Amino acid sequence: MTKNSIAIFWHRRDLRLEDNAGLFYALQSGLPVLPLFIFDRHILDALDDRHDKRVVFIHRHVLRLSEQLRQMGSSLLVKYGKPEEVWPEILREYDVKAVFTNRDYEPYAKERDGKIAQILSRAGIPFHDYKDQCIFDRDEVVKDDGSPYTVFTPYSRKWKKLLTDAHTAAYDTVSLFHNFLKTKPLLVPTLEDMGFVSVEAVFPPMGVPDTLLQQYGAKRDFPALPGTSRLSVHLRFGTVSIRALARRGLALSEPWLNELIWRDFYMMILYHFPHVATRAFKPAYDHIQWRNNEKEFEAWCNGKTGYPIVDAGMRELNETGFMHNRVRMITASFLTKHLLIDWRWGEAYFAKKLLDFDLSANNGGWQWAAGSGCDAAPYFRVFNPALQTQKFDPELRYVRKWVPEFGSLSYQPIVQHEFARNRALETYKAGLRE
Known part of the structure; x- marks a missing residue:
């Protein structure tokens, strides 16, 4: 154990030192502050792809934080494990007097923070969280x-x-940087240490x-x-x-x-309304009889539906981890209305693929498209992909970039729009009558 009594600031969804609410209050606490980041195995172990670019993104920014702190004579404590196992280790290693962090609103995060708050409380250590x-x-x-x-x-x-x-x-953290704990540089685990593979990835710039x-x-x-x-x-x-x-x-x-x-x-x-994470915001929509055809779902995932704007969006997502917001609405509407596949299937696929995956926004967008969410598009609003293309990609620049076979005889739709629209309306009506 170090001789210093310290405060710990726990980074999660706030990988920056500047204008950081919880960090500001930690640095004002009168205790030297040691920043912490935990690569959470509960999250990482659930990822299918060992090349996941989101883990690469986080790792790069953790290294950036570590270097910023090193230049100030401080360091970033980086752990890999399950938070409820990591924290007792930290408390044995350091004389921690207070813990500061920023709030997270997702169900897992709230459960995790409740467990850590209990661990800290038993040790007589206050746990402060802030809006950031x-x-x-x-x-x-x-x-x-x-x-x-x-x-x-x-x-x-x-x-x-x-x-x-x-x-x-802005929170003026910069003027308080002298309150970071002075310590030798601490090692950051590599991606390979955690079972991931470093991949070449170009991420959007932080400026606009x-x-x-x-x-x-x-x-x-x-x-x-x-x-x-x-x-x-x-x-x-x-x-x-x-x-x-x-x-x-x-x-x-x-x-x-x-x-x-x-x-x-x-x-x-x-x-x-935490139930939205697994069920419809409007309970009546849980009665819809989804077709859930696995072959059609696979065609949607792979951008092989024969609807060019849908296929372009799915191919862009699969290749880059990004999909334009207008196209997110079109692809989600197509899956839930044209193919009558449960919105949760699509939500889960986006959760795997989107670099910017955020549970609340992803869930909100999918339930909006399915008609089951708060302030959602009414169920009888079924996007016509052809009209959406005419309106938002009139020169077919987006479509032709991602679907070069568009226009060939082999490129055919897996379902006809009018048939699919009528089937969706009948299915929704029947489900909502139950």
Whole structure:
């Protein structure tokens, strides 16, 4: 055990030192602060792909944090294991007086934090958590009677009404960096140490030009254009500050700011209605008799449906880990309505493949497409892929990039649109009558 009494700041979805709420309060605590990151085996062991680019992304940013701290004469403590097993080890190794972290709202994260809080409590160590990954959390934006919103538009109006400069002000962690624990550099486990393989991967930059944000409202729906910020993976893992992005949205683009509000909204929904992680937000939709044809699901996964905009989206996802948001809606609608495959199958596939996978947003988007979620598209709204293509990829630039065989005799749809639409309407009606 070291002689120093210390505070630990536990990094999770906040892989940055600048403008970090929990870290700010840790550095103000009067104790030298040792930052910690745990490669959580509960999460990593569940991944099928040992080449998972998200693990590569996290590992790169953990190395970046480690180097930043090394240059200050401090270090990042990095562990690989199950948090409930790692923490007792840490408490034996260090004289920990307080633990600080930022909140996570996902079911597993809340369960994990409850266990760690108990371990720390038994040792007489306080566990402090703070809001950092959203502008408003939990019960901060609710109806006048205190109940949670379930429709986005009134939520967003209240969100904007409650917003003050204080909500988007940066936490000045930089001026407190001298309070990091002075220690020799600590080793960071390699990807190979954890059973993963380092892969070549190019990730979106952490910055976004003003001009893109200013033109976002006009260009955001066209997948062939570089019209979106591609910051979602950075928001997912907290390599950028939500407060900094909200300030830019307020200054430059209300449509882009609204996307950040949707993110808060879905986090709030998951917090208040945790059943959405496994069941329909609207219970009646759990009665729909899905066809769940495995061959058709495989065709959808592989981008082989014969619908070019759907196939382009799925191939882009499989190759890059990214899919344009407009195309996410089209592919999700196609799976749930045209093929009548349970939205949970599609949600799980996206969860495996998306670099920016975020449970609340992914779940919200899939339940929106299926009609089963809060503020969802009505079940009788069935996207016509051909019309969506005409509207959002009129020159077929996106389609031809990903589906070069489009137009050949061998490229045929696996189901006809009108037939599939009518079948979906009948199936939904029957299920909702039960």
